[in-house]
Amino acid sequence: MSSNKQNEIALAAVKLFEQKGYRATSVQDIADAVGLQKGSLYHYIASKEDLLMQIAHQAILQFNEQLEEILAKEDTARGKLEQMIRTHLIMSIDNLETTTVLWREAFSLGEGPQEVIQGMTDKYLNLVADILRSGTETGEFNVTHPRITALAILGACNWVYRWYHPSGTLTAEEIADIFSKLFLDGLLAH
């Protein structure tokens, strides 16, 4: 088993799942994309669902690992939130096809794998809610409903997979600045 070939297969699958959707992509499509016979492809993958799980799991794992790195550093709640928004948007934008597959296609996974992905998504959400909670305790933030507020922030960040185009004029960093300003200061002129 060549791990290069496995990477190639995963990359081809991401592209196909993003373009056609997971259900509309056949194992034959994936085999064609990497120049293998369908039978040979099964030397590298267990099933199409297994590939989807691998892609979704890797993506959500990376989101969680990045956030844990941010949380491990000494910083204010505000600093941690700004870092979270920045890395979340950069990760989403730098891996637009993967995040599209994660957010749009993972519901096609069977119950078990789907629960794993949902569990990791919930864990991420809880960590963001904790930033808001501890920031409110220290007096930095004024948040009455940390979980719902975290869902609002993450919804805004995740939605980027639907509208970001590399041809746009703003970088991921600039979008992160606009988002941070919105969430920290609000819209109202003071």
Place this chain on the structure above:
Amino acid sequence: MSSNKQNEIALAAVKLFEQKGYRATSVQDIADAVGLQKGSLYHYIASKEDLLMQIAHQAILQFNEQLEEILAKEDTARGKLEQMIRTHLIMSIDNLETTTVLWREAFSLGEGPQEVIQGMTDKYLNLVADILRSGTETGEFNVTHPRITALAILGACNWVYRWYHPSGTLTAEEIADIFSKLFLDGLLAH
């Protein structure tokens, strides 16, 4: 042609598209759900894609009509934005299956229908950006990038289809209050 039967078919399709996904739902599944032979179903629908378009179009039309109603009334930019957030969340939550189909499945439409849906989604976005723009002109808001800011707000509101459960403790109205507070005042304690 009975319009009751057509409504029944559309409702059954929404349910199936939400649960199984559009691609995984067969015309036979829809026929079974409404107690028709597959052949008879085609008296009422042109194709499965036509049904998806009908559902998505009706949903995005309703979002637009609601927003136009809000904009037609005399109000501050702040008032209009609060109303938009409230009606957007209530519409999303009251029609959770339909909004799930709109946001998750409409990419499976052919190019033409997809452009129609995207055009109406863009129109809605532009109207929200206009609220932010005019609120900034009157000195109510402080928004440097109305379009990106509108995308953040709409992303947060639309994401609700992924996490809202009727078993939760908060109503759509309460979630709207939390979202409005976040977007208007921001997280920072003043």
